[in-house]
Amino acid sequence: xxxxxxxxxxxxxxxxxxxxxxxxxxxxxxxxxxxxxxxxxxxxxxxxxxxxxxxxxxxxxxxxxxxxxxxxxxxxxxxxxxxxxxxxxxxxxxxxxxxxxxxxxxxxxxxxxxxxxxxxxxxxxxxxxxxxxxxx
Amino acid sequence: xxxxxxxxxxxxxxxxxxxxxxxxxxxxxxxxxxxxxxxxxxxxxxxxxxxxxxxxxxxxxxxxxxxxxxxxxxxxxxxxxxxxxxxxxxxxxxxxxxxxxxxxxxxxxxxxxxxxxxxxxxxxxxxxxxxxxxx
Numbered sequence: 001x002x003x004x005x006x007x008x009x010x011x012x013x014x015x016x017x018x019x020x021x022x023x024x025x026x027x028x029x030x031x032x033x034x035x036x037x038x039x040x041x042x043x044x045x046x047x048x049x050x051x052x053x054x055x056x057x058x059x060x061x062x063x064x065x066x067x068x069x070x071x072x073x074x075x076x077x078x079x080x081x082x083x084x085x086x087x088x089x090x091x092x093x094x095x096x097x098x099x100x101x102x103x104x105x106x107x108x109x110x111x112x113x114x115x116x117x118x119x120x121x122x123x124x125x126x127x128x129x130x131x132x133x134x135x136x
Numbered sequence: 137x138x139x140x141x142x143x144x145x146x147x148x149x150x151x152x153x154x155x156x157x158x159x160x161x162x163x164x165x166x167x168x169x170x171x172x173x174x175x176x177x178x179x180x181x182x183x184x185x186x187x188x189x190x191x192x193x194x195x196x197x198x199x200x201x202x203x204x205x206x207x208x209x210x211x212x213x214x215x216x217x218x219x220x221x222x223x224x225x226x227x228x229x230x231x232x233x234x235x236x237x238x239x240x241x242x243x244x245x246x247x248x249x250x251x252x253x254x255x256x257x258x259x260x261x262x263x264x265x266x267x268x269x270x271x
Contacts, residue, residue, distance in 0.1 A: 090246060090249075093246070093249060094246055094248045094249060097248050097249065097252045098248065102252075102256070103252065103253070103256070110226055110229070110230055112230045112233045112234060113226075113229060113230060113233065116233045116238070116239065117239070120238065120239070120256060120257070120260060121256070123260060123264075124256060124259060124260050124263070127260075127263035127264075127266075127267065128263075130267075
């Protein structure tokens with residue numbers, strides 16, 4: 001079964017967050033944790049994840065900056081991106097949707113919530129990839 | 137696929153929330169707003185909404201109580217239900233998923249966030265149905 005596991009790229013400069021989210025997801029998915037936007041881009045040059053979890057605030061390249069690069073690249077623009085936001089920052093939450101994120105999850109992440117949001121976006125992306133699409 | 141606007145059933149005992157959420161959705165969707173679980177059940181006997189937005193705390197029948205009824209009824213069990221939760225209530229939010237809700241939206245609902253979640257789950261439900269249906 002391992003060959004069919006969905007691949008999730010997690011980008012977060014905070015190693016505690018990174019390992020927490022990794023531990024929640026790695027029971028169900030193949031998880032690639034990286035700690036910067038630059039490392040994420042290197043990974044994306046070689047591999048195509050099924051979903052990206054992206055921290056908003058990172059030194060150098062921020063989450064929104066990385067998202068813009070991803071959305072501008074036709075190869076990557078369909079990969080759903082879920083932002084990891086700090087608590088009670090609704091302005092950021094709203095802005096990430098406008099930039100093209102699929103959703104956001106507040107940190108520290110709750111296991112049940114992160115798994116549900118990730119599952120919904122993976123399923124939606126898989127259907128879209130099959131070419132079953134609807135006008136919305 | 138049908139071009140008809142999707143039908144959303146909105147259940148909330150607070151008339152201010154009901155009006156605010158309804159106004160964010162109309163234009164994009166057909167919205168039926170009711171202020172009690174009992175009224176929602178009556179509506180469901182006659183019409184099938186594509187998605188239900190359901191307040192958690194209501195007098196009489198609570199949101200989780202109504203959800204449990206829906207999930208136990210094969211006519212309704214595959215209608216996606218999104219809970220409307222009070223701000224900063226992570227326990228309820230986790231609970232919502234465990235009960236079978238597809239997501240939650242915090243109140244007061246932000247229009248961008250609310251519309252994004254609604255769109256995700258309407259699309260997901262329609263695609264699931266399309267995949268299930270024989271050619």
